[in-house]
Amino acid sequence: TQAAEARERALPARTRDGHAVAIGANVNNPEQVPLALDQGAEGVGLMRTEFLFLERGDTPSEDDQYATYSAMLAALAGRPLIVRTLDIGGDKQVAHLHLPKEENPFLGVRGARLLLRRPDLMEPQLRALYRAARDHVPAGAPTGKDAPLSIMMPMITSVPEVLALRTVCERIREEIGAPPVPLGIMIEVPAAAIQADALARHCDFFSIGTNDLTQYALAIDRQNTEMAPEADSLHPAVLRLIRMTCEGAARHGRFVGVCGGIAGDPFGASLLAGLGIHELSMTPRDLPAVKARLRASSMAELRALAARACAEEDAAGVRALDGAQA
Ligand code: PEP
Ligand code: MG
Numbered sequence: 001t002q003a004a005e006a007r008e009r010a011l012p013a014r015t016r017d018g019h020a021v022a023i024g025a026n027v028n029n030p031e032q033v034p035l036a037l038d039q040g041a042e043g044v045g046l047m048r049t050e051f052l053f054l055e056r057g058d059t060p061s062e063d064d065q066y067a068t069y070s071a072m073l074a075a076l077a078g079r080p081l082i083v084r085t086l087d088i089g090g091d092k093q094v095a096h097l098h099l100p101k102e103e104n105p106f107l108g109v110r111g112a113r114l115l116l117r118r119p120d121l122m123e124p125q126l127r128a129l130y131r132a133a134r135d136h137v138p139a140g141a142p143t144g145k146d147a148p149l150s151i152m153m154p155m156i157t158s159v160p161e162v163l164a165l166r167t168v169c170e171r172i173r174e175e176i177g178a179p180p181v182p183l184g185i186m187i188e189v190p191a192a193a194i195q196a197d198a199l200a201r202h203c204d205f206f207s208i209g210t211n212d213l214t215q216y217a218l219a220i221d222r223q224n225t226e227m228a229p230e231a232d233s234l235h236p237a238v239l240r241l242i243r244m245t246c247e248g249a250a251r252h253g254r255f256v257g258v259c260g261g262i263a264g265d266p267f268g269a270s271l272l273a274g275l276g277i278h279e280l281s282m283t284p285r286d287l288p289a290v291k292a293r294l295r296a297s298s299m300a301e302l303r304a305l306a307a308r309a310c311a312e313e314d315a316a317g318v319r320a321l322d323g324a325q326a
Helices: 001-012 031-037 050-054 062-075 112-117 119-136 161-176 190-194 196-200 210-218 236-251 266-276 284-295 299-311 316-321
Strands: 019-028 045-048 081-084 151-154 183-187 205-208 255-258 279-282
Touching: 001 062, 001 284, 019 236, 019 284, 031 062, 031 119, 031 284, 045 062, 050 062, 050 190, 062 081, 062 279, 112 119, 112 161, 119 161, 119 196, 119 284, 151 161, 161 196, 161 210, 183 190, 183 196, 190 236, 196 205, 205 236, 210 236, 236 255, 236 266, 236 299, 236 316, 266 284, 266 299, 279 284
Parallel strands: 019 045, 019 279, 045 081, 081 151, 151 183, 183 205, 205 255, 255 279
Antiparallel strands: none
């Protein structure tokens, strides 16, 4: 019945041997939150704020952004929300920003690289976020993975970028008088996965963007339809980068999520959990199947599966392990 299905969707993604994987939804506006919660989301693991800029003809003001972030926090009622700062560039071009045209925009001034060059874009966004934290995050709210609000930086390649971003965040947080807000980074460039241990020292959490990590690891433009069949996030090279990211994070006790498309694939989610991923965030419609699959598995079996997958020679070999799974 419908009621039984709704109860099932609400169950946590806890494996048979008792390991819970946190489950978030990728949601960009407050109106989509009720649907995501109904599908079984425990929070929002990725709010892409580009959409605030793409859905209108001009730049949203600090107050506009404050209103949107506040509405997200209200809709989530204390559940975790990870807001990603602007990831413009690459495939996400915003005409009204009049940014210089680049020969290879995916390899150019994108994400954090743009934020660091454009304080006029980054600072109003951070002020809006820290005002929302000051006004809507109650004293004594959880910190870490369960924090009601976290801020995440896109397209990180190096430690100096993280240090520079942290400095700006800390200054603005003090100016606003906001409580501490966990600051995380996207791992979506191979350099960041390889240096995960160094990066983990300087931030609070990671979220792996497997769409971009796959694009940059395999040198396949994520929009190239001809190459799309080979752009598989379950390629062993990508899985090994994810494994390195988990190992680097573990060295500093940081948690690691995945918010790229493969998190919403039940077999992909199983592998990710086996690699040591703590949180999976996906399109709301993918939530029920992923949760059901994880609940039907044991972590011991997922770890063995992940180890076998990393040792495969190609993506087809990894895919063939689906179903071979006990
Ligand atoms: C990703 O790259 O996997 C990701 C989640 O970010 P986006 O798709 O917005 O680039
Ligand atoms: Mg990305």
